[in-house]
Every structure is written in structure tokens, then in C-alpha cells.
Amino acid sequence: MKSSEDIDVREIRRKLGLNQSQFWSKIGVTQSGGSRYESGRNIPRPVQALLRLVHVEQVDINKVKKDDVDVADYLKATNPELYKTLKKEARAKKKER
Template sequence: MELVEMHRQESALNRMMPVAPSERSPSTVDRARIIEYRKKKKESQRRFWARFGVTQSRGSRFEAGADIPAPVSILLGLYFTKTVSDGDLGRAERLLYSWGPASMVSQGR
């Protein structure tokens, strides 16, 4: 029963991810759908990609076809499946910046 439920959840996730149907793998993102979504929301590259910790210039390269690193790809997948919201990403960013490099070193991270 557990395997059936996992398969059902995976199928639902695959239908919602911004991934081309013929390329279902964690590292392949359908760039056209990302661009379409970003433009539909009337967001600049800077604003859209910043929520994933990516600069405008790097986001532009991703949209042009550069490989998207796994962590960013995972965040995109979570974002497009509405598992992670803008608020969640904002809180995570604030938390990271509140720690700062000095506190990470002093805490042994």
C-alpha cells in the first residue's frame, strides 16, 4: 500500500513540476515554462531568481540553457509544486543572513 501511495504522489509531483514531459529527472527543468511563469507574474529576472539565492546574471544563463545546479533545481521543483512558498523562501533567506559567516564558523558549521 505504501508503494502505491508513493507512486501516486510522485505522479502528481511530476505533473506539476516545470519539467518537460520527455525529460522527467530531478536535474532537468523546463526553462520555457519558468520564463513563461516569470513573465506571466511580470517579474524581472533579478526578483524571480533572488528568491532562490541566484543572481540576475546567473538566472539569465539558466534561462538561456546553462545547467541548473541540483539545489536550485530542487528549490524550483518545491516552489512550482507549491510545497515551498515565497514566504518560506524569504524566512530561510533572512535566517541564513542573520547567522552570517562569522556565527557559522563560531558554531562549528
Template structure:
């Protein structure tokens, strides 16, 4: 039982370190390369406002990404890549 408890505590410590942005052995995060938000949105045929509403982004975020003031990071970047390839799958998952 002690070994199990020690493993749980170690896992919790690693998760906390990872959340702080520290490198943690054994944790590998795959982030896709940068995305062209404007091209993805145009491919859907939606305005910025409709794209944002349909996929759960703010209009400001979409505008900032498209105008190069900010770059989507982490989960937003992953979601955008999925929207780029399989927008209908995302819509099914969100419904």
C-alpha cells in the same frame, strides 16, 4: 560497539563516494526533469533581477538559464520546481 563504529565508517565512505559523483547502492537522488525558467519567472510577474533577488539566485544565473547557455542543476532545479508550483511556500520558508 565495534559494529556501530563500522556502520558509521561505512556510511561516511558512502557519503564521500556520493559527493564525488560515484554511484552508491542505496542512495537515490530524485532530480526533476528540466525546467523552463523563463516561464516560471514570468508566472511570478517578476523581472530577472527581482526574481533572482527574491529567490536567492544571481541575475547572471537566471539570464544564462533563460538564454539556454546553462541549465539549472541539482538543488537549483528542485527549488525552481517548487517555485513553479508553490512560490508563496518558498517565500514563507525564506522569510
């Protein structure tokens, strides 16, 4: 995801048809905190990552387990080509649904 200065979070939220409370609560941010981000406050990297996963990649973070993240991090560090291939295949499969 681009830096918070380069993305328009408000536009993403509006395209999804969500109000601030609905949009931000999915990633554990209060409505008032989300409002500040939408008004230009810098978005911390972990929040940016969650935004990308939940609202762009459409990942249900309630189903993600710590072991899943550990395995992905290990695979990415030890075999980046395989990681990229698997990621592309997963995206293609998701688009088929």
C-alpha cells in the same frame, strides 16, 4: 520538477510578472546567473528544487527551518504513504485559502 531542458523557466517568471532580478533573488541566484539558466544552461538540481518550492509551490523559504526539512526527509524515508497523504492534505488546505 522536470529536467531543465523540459521546463521553460523564463515562461514561469513571465507568468509571475517578475523581472529576472526579482525572480532569481528569491532563491539566492544572481540576475546574471538566472539569465544564463533562462538561455539554456543546465540548472543544478538544488536550484531546480528551490525553483519548484518558491515559484511553483509558493513556499516562503524564509520560514522553513532545517528541522522541518529533516522531519520531512525522515517521514518520506520511513513512511512514504503517510508522507504522500500529508502532502496532499497540505496542498488541499493551501488551495482553500
